[in-house]
Amino acid sequence: MIEDRADAGGLEPEVVEAVAAPKGPGRSRWGVVAVLLVGLLLLPLSRPFIDSYNYTVLLATNGLMWIALASSWNILGGYSGYISLGHAVFLGVGGYVAAVPLFYYGVSPFLTALAGGLAAVALGLVAGLITLRTRGPAFIISTIALLFMFLLIFENIDYLGGTAGLPLPVVPISRDWLKAPFFYAMLIAAVGSIVLSYQVAHSKFGLGLRAIAEDETKAEVAGVPTRFYKIIAFALSAFWVGVAGAMWGYSLAFVRPTLFFTVAISAQMVLMAIIGGRGTVAGPVIGAVLIVAVNEFSLTQFGSSEINILISGVLLVTVLLFFPLGIVGTLREKRLLPAFLDWD
Amino acid sequence: MALLEIRNVNAGYGKGPDILKGLSLEVEAGTSYCIIGPNGAGKSTLLKVISGLLPPRSGEVVFRDVPFNGARPDQVLASGICFVPQDQAVFPEMSVKENLTIGAYLEKDRSVIKERMERVFDLFPILAERASQDGGTMSGGQQQMLALGRALMIDPAVMMLDEPSLGLAPQIAQQIFSTIRELEALGITIVMVEQNAVRGLELADWGVVLDLGIVRFEGPADTILDDPRIRELYLGKAVGSGGTT
Amino acid sequence: MTEILQVTIFGLLLGGVYALFASGLTLAFGVMRIVNLAHAVFIVAAAYATFFAFEELGIDPLVSIIWLVPLFFILGVGLYMTFFVRIEGSPRYVEMTVLLTFGIAIMIEGLLGWRFTGIYRQTQPSYLTDAYFWGDYIVPAGQLYAALLSLILLIALWLFLRFTRVGYGIRATMQNRDAAQLVGVNVRRVSAISFGISTAFAGAGGAFMSYLFPFFPFRHWQWIALLLALVVLGGMGSLKGAVAGALILGVASSLVVDQIGAGWGPMAFYAALFGILLVRPQGLFGKEAVA
Numbered sequence: 001m002i003e004d005r006a007d008a009g010g011l012e013p014e015v016v017e018a019v020a021a022p023k024g025p026g027r028s029r030w031g032v033v034a035v036l037l038v039g040l041l042l043l044p045l046s047r048p049f050i051d052s053y054n055y056t057v058l059l060a061t062n063g064l065m066w067i068a069l070a071s072s073w074n075i076l077g078g079y080s081g082y083i084s085l086g087h088a089v090f091l092g093v094g095g096y097v098a099a100v101p102l103f104y105y106g107v108s109p110f111l112t113a114l115a116g117g118l119a120a121v122a123l124g125l126v127a128g129l130i131t132l133r134t135r136g137p138a139f140i141i142s143t144i145a146l147l148f149m150f151l152l153i154f155e156n157i158d159y160l161g162g163t164a165g166l167p168l169p170v171v172p173i174s175r176d177w178l179k180a181p182f183f184y185a186m187l188i189a190a191v192g193s194i195v196l197s198y199q200v201a202h203s204k205f206g207l208g209l210r211a212i213a214e215d216e217t218k219a220e221v222a223g224v225p226t227r228f229y230k231i232i233a234f235a236l237s238a239f240w241v242g243v244a245g246a247m248w249g250y251s252l253a254f255v256r257p258t259l260f261f262t263v264a265i266s267a268q269m270v271l272m273a274i275i276g277g278r279g280t281v282a283g284p285v286i287g288a289v290l291i292v293a294v295n296e297f298s299l300t301q302f303g304s305s306e307i308n309i310l311i312s313g314v315l316l317v318t319v320l321l322f323f324p325l326g327i328v329g330t331l332r333e334k335r336l337l338p339a340f341l342d343w344d
Numbered sequence: 345m346a347l348l349e350i351r352n353v354n355a356g357y358g359k360g361p362d363i364l365k366g367l368s369l370e371v372e373a374g375t376s377y378c379i380i381g382p383n384g385a386g387k388s389t390l391l392k393v394i395s396g397l398l399p400p401r402s403g404e405v406v407f408r409d410v411p412f413n414g415a416r417p418d419q420v421l422a423s424g425i426c427f428v429p430q431d432q433a434v435f436p437e438m439s440v441k442e443n444l445t446i447g448a449y450l451e452k453d454r455s456v457i458k459e460r461m462e463r464v465f466d467l468f469p470i471l472a473e474r475a476s477q478d479g480g481t482m483s484g485g486q487q488q489m490l491a492l493g494r495a496l497m498i499d500p501a502v503m504m505l506d507e508p509s510l511g512l513a514p515q516i517a518q519q520i521f522s523t524i525r526e527l528e529a530l531g532i533t534i535v536m537v538e539q540n541a542v543r544g545l546e547l548a549d550w551g552v553v554l555d556l557g558i559v560r561f562e563g564p565a566d567t568i569l570d571d572p573r574i575r576e577l578y579l580g581k582a583v584g585s586g587g588t589t
Numbered sequence: 590m591t592e593i594l595q596v597t598i599f600g601l602l603l604g605g606v607y608a609l610f611a612s613g614l615t616l617a618f619g620v621m622r623i624v625n626l627a628h629a630v631f632i633v634a635a636a637y638a639t640f641f642a643f644e645e646l647g648i649d650p651l652v653s654i655i656w657l658v659p660l661f662f663i664l665g666v667g668l669y670m671t672f673f674v675r676i677e678g679s680p681r682y683v684e685m686t687v688l689l690t691f692g693i694a695i696m697i698e699g700l701l702g703w704r705f706t707g708i709y710r711q712t713q714p715s716y717l718t719d720a721y722f723w724g725d726y727i728v729p730a731g732q733l734y735a736a737l738l739s740l741i742l743l744i745a746l747w748l749f750l751r752f753t754r755v756g757y758g759i760r761a762t763m764q765n766r767d768a769a770q771l772v773g774v775n776v777r778r779v780s781a782i783s784f785g786i787s788t789a790f791a792g793a794g795g796a797f798m799s800y801l802f803p804f805f806p807f808r809h810w811q812w813i814a815l816l817l818a819l820v821v822l823g824g825m826g827s828l829k830g831a832v833a834g835a836l837i838l839g840v841a842s843s844l845v846v847d848q849i850g851a852g853w854g855p856m857a858f859y860a861a862l863f864g865i866l867l868v869r870p871q872g873l874f875g876k877e878a879v880a
Contacts (some may be wrong), residue, residue: 083684083689085626130863134870137624137825140687142819142866148814149859156852219592263810267695273689306707306806310699316692320685357678397770416777417770427771435764446757450773494772 033341040064040187044180057179063292064186064324065248068240069265070272070284071193075200075237077270078278080230081213082132085266089150090120090238091129092260094245096160099255103166113185113246120242124235132230137217144263151213151261165256168249182251186244193240198281204252209233248316264309267342277326281343286327291315346370347533348394348425349500353394353403362401365557366391371502376534378565380541380547380578385554387537388430391504395427396420407502422450424501430510433491436480440471443479443490447497456499464493467526485516492523502571503527505536509543521547541579545569553578595726596847597840601727602629602841605736606797611816611823611831612743613790619763619826620783623673623686627694629812631788634697635661635795636712636804637705643712643799650712650796651734661792665785668693671782674777690807694809701806712799732751735797741795743832750828759783815855818862833873837861 006045047053069091094116098109102104109116131142155163170179200206208229212218222242249255268291276287291312298308323330331337355364363386368406371377379387392398396417405412407423415423435443444464448457465472468489474482479490488508495503508524509517514557517540524547532575538544545551550555551568553561568574610632615802635657671800672693676685682799719730758779761769770776798804819838823830840856849856865872 010849035835081681081684083687130866133866137683137687138821138866138870140624141686141821142862144810144814145818145859145862148811148855149863152853152855152859156850173601264807267691270688270691304703306699306702310703313692313694313696313699316690316695317672320689320692321672324679324685395771397767408774416775418773418775421771429767433765433768433771435768437764438760442757446761446774449754449761449771451760452754498773569797573617 005155006108016084029340029342037191044177044183047176054179059181059292059296061179061183061186061251063289064183064190065244066243066272066288066292067285068186068189068193068258070271070276070288071190071197071281072237072240073269074273074280074284075197075209076230077237077271078208078280078284079200079206079213080233081279082233083140083231084143084172084237085231085263085270086139086145086147086232087241087269088260088262088265089147089240090123091245091248091265092150092154092257093123094120094242094256095152095249095255095260097242098246099168099249099325100160102168102250103161106169109246109250110181110185111193113243115130116246117239117241117243120238120245124238128231130236132227132234135252147263147266151257154257154261161255162340165254165259167254168252170253171250180305182247185247189240189244191245192243194281194285196240197284198343200233201281205229205232210279213244261310267312267316271312275315275319275326277327277328277332278291279331280328280332283326283328286341290327347373347408348535349406350390350394350431351404353390353393353405355389355398355400357389357398357417360467363394363557364400366560367554369552369559369562371533371535372550373501373533374531375550376548377536377550377552378541378544379537379552379554380537380544381554381560382578386557387554388506390554391427391429391506391535391537394420394425394504397427399542403413421498421500424498426498426500426502426504427492427504428495428508432507434479434482434487434494436478438479439476440479440482440490441475443494444471444497447494450498460497460499464496466580467496467523468493471479485512485519486522488512488516489523492520492527496527500532502533502535505534506535507539509538509540517543542569566573590671591725592847594845595777596843598726598728599732600751600840600843601836602732602839603843604836605739605803605837606732606794607640607819608832608835609739609742609790609797610794610811610812611819611829611835612652612746613787613794614816614856615820615823615828615831616746616783617787618820619828620759621669621673621686621780622683622688624683624817624825625787626687626690627697628690628699628787628791629809629816630694630697630806631661631664631791632794632798633806633809636799637701637710638792638797639796639799640710640712643714650714650799651738652794654738654793655790655834657796658789661795662785662789664792665788666781668788669781670783673780678776694813698806698809705806707805707807709803709805710799711803714800717800720805731800735801739797740814742790746790746828755779755782759829796801815858818858821872822861822865824874827872827874830872830874834861 010211044057049057073084073087097116097119098112101107101112102109127146131139131146134142154160160166171181208219210227211222211224212229216226245260272287272291273284275290276285277283294311295308299305299309319326325333328337328341350367350369353364353367354362354401360405367386367390379390381387389398393400396412396415396419399414407425412420435446438446444461445457448460451457470486471490471493484489505524508520512520513582523541524534524536536544536548545565548565551563551565552559553568553574561568608797614625614628617625638657639653642653643650665796672689673686676682679685716730716734721733721835727801750760758774759768761772761774762776762779766776809876819834820831822838823834838858838861841861842854845857846854
């Protein structure tokens with residue numbers, strides 16, 4: 001869709017058609033997805049067959065979480081073009097909403113993860129009501145402020161453990177299979193967020209968001225309820241991040257403000273979505289896989305997370321200056337995009 | 345030899361289509377031009393290309409036999425062509441005097457700046473009266489005079505005006521037009537785009553009709569005014585409104 | 590009453606330094622429409638430079654301003670010519686500047702973290718613990734010097750903008766970019782100079798940060814959040830607004846710290862930001878909505 005949007009000013013009829021009428025997903029695309037999915041479903045059962053089982057499953061879990069985060073971010077930042085640098089706030093809220101009942105009452109986060117997601121949605125709605133009164137830079141600034149405000153609040157409330165956070169018990173199952181439930185939970189979050197992203201992309205709502213990204217004033221004139229759409233997009237993009245936060249805290253066995261409410265996490269989401277291709281369904285997924293791989297590589301190679309940060313920055317600047325459409329967008333422009341990555 | 349030549353220029357905005365489609369035009373020194381044409385014909389675009397605000401996609405602008413080749417606006421200005429755009433031409437938070445001073449931004453000799461400012465004040469006594477008032481707080485007509493006065497500060501050979509009477513009350517517009525006549529008398533070559541085509545053509549020596557990005561007709565302004573085809577095609581509405589003012 | 594006045598003195602001194610930090614940020618937005626998320630990391634980088642100049646060579650932080658300003662001016666001009674010239678005229682330009690400076694900020698943060706690790710640093714000049722007494726009130730020497738020098742730099746900037754030819758060009762570009770081009774301002778050159786001034790102020794700010802506020806690489810995010818909040822409060826691109834916002838929030842956050850608790854100081858900034866978004870999205874001194 002990228003090239004169509006670039007050419008057509010706003011709601012040209014042919015764009016409407018192209019966006020609104022999803023091309024029937026080819027059979028080969030579904031084949032690739034089915035193989036991937038079956039592979040992923042079987043991965044945690046592979047314990048007897050691979051040596052570095054824990055490492056592999058952990059890495060895969062991590063990758064799935066970032067897929068969920070980047071795909072969710074893309075719903076707001078990609079489709080509507082409203083860049084949020086504060087999305088980590090939803091990860092933190094989800095994490096704490098699940099951690100508090102666990103810490104104080106022993107309620108399993110697997111039961112409260114949904115509540116974590118819904119709390120994130122509620123926050124998205126309220127924050128959206130205020131921050132989306134503005135456009136462009138002021139919105140971006142207010143998302144950063146939102147994140148730091150929450151960091152401040154969570155660091156200063158004793159009930160939530162203050163700066164030290166809350167230590168959490170480990171899942172009461174055999175150590176051998178400890179990683180499996182988190183893997184499946186993150187798989188659900190990843191698939192869920194991709195499906196959500198796909199649904200939005202192929203709906204009238206998604207079309208409205210794209211119109212907002214193109215030219216908000218024109219969209220408004222064309223009858224798109226821009227403010228309402230933006231707030232809904234903000235809230236939707238929070239849901240799976242909240243769920244992932246609930247799971248993440250449990251898997252780490254602690255929650256801590258500086259770990260959750262951090263720009264570094266927001267930065268990764270932005271980076272993944274932009275490198276993969278923002279505003280596309282597959283882009284954030286590709287971006288997430290790629291960045292997790294790069295991070296893992298540089299961590300084992302250089303053994304310092306600072307180098308990681310440096311590499312992230314260099315990648316972001318390079319992509320922005322030379323491939324602003326990201327991997328998926330650039331491949332599509334050159335007509336080299338393989339069918340299994342084309343979901344727009 | 346023409347003072348200013350536009351040769352086969354194509355131009356447009358962003359990724360959009362060409363607005364100017366191979367347009368050519370020659371501007372002679374000491375003649376005043378009025379460019380007319382329907383909305384979207386490319387009138388303002390042409391002025392933006394000449395002024396350097398919009399680099400042409402192809403073709404060239406040649407001034408005194410020197411091609412501009414994508415010169416920046418400040419370089420175009422330094423060579424003697426100034427442009428007074430349609431709206432928001434003044435600096436709202438600067439005083440009249442500061443607005444005029446910055447009009448001579450390229451001139452470093454303070455005594456020359458002072459001299460020119462005196463000339464502007466002679467031409468526009470209202471500006472002298474309001475020298476310390478902020479540009480943004482003046483009326484539309486006064487802002488337009490300030491914009492013209494500021495353009496004079498560079499002592500230009502060619503002055504391009506985009507809709508100088510736009511949004512002004514009839515008698516204020518009349519004032520602006522008579523000022524433009526005085527500028528002509530100073531020996532400045534005027535290239536003007538004017539929505540009020542009849543009024544513009546009455547003022548100018550030479551009329552140019554733009555349509556769909558090229559020059560459709562050109563000729564002495566009175567001939568253009570009297571040409572029945574042009575009257576019908578391009579002056580239809582303007583005759584009516586021109587007749588009432 | 591004495592306590593409130595004492596807190597106000599602390600707040601005003603802080604506000605003076607915040608004003609210096611924020612003026613560069615608002616200048617970059619006003620002239621070039623750049624929302625510079627890397628502004629605070631420049632300050633932190635300058636704080637490191639000051640720190641090592643002091644530790645290794647014994648150069649006083651306040652003296653370091655003399656070389657930090659030109660150095661950071663050159664760095665700023667270089668950055669502008671390397672990165673921002675490329676995105677001139679790109680669609681959704683302002684948003685592009687946010688993402689680009691976000692990337693630059695991450696890059697510099699990574700670089701600083703890699704070279705200097707994540708540990709807290711603070712320069713310890715002799716006047717760090719000195720204080721003057723004014724009646725019953727305490728005026729910490731280090732903060733006083735920082736606030737006074739910030740004031741001098743801000744006045745110098747004002748004089749420069751007011752009375753020099755380039756200053757005229759910068760103000761014209763801030764008020765009306767197109768018209769500035771049409772009176773002969775070389776907007777690109779003026780932009781590069783303005784960005785240089787913006788980073789030069791970050792350089793000077795770093796000298797103060799090095800002894801006033803303990804720092805480590807990641808710290809710049811907290812700073813940029815505060816500075817952006819106060820720039821929005823004052824009205825983006827308004828220098829007057831940035832200074833007023835800085836003084837107001839300097840005092841407000843000091844009062845919050847005094848009345849509620851040390852950890853809550855920055856809350857004044859965020860409350861002010863969201864409050865102003867609800868009431869007057871264009872900020873105190875802004876002419877247009879920050880859209």
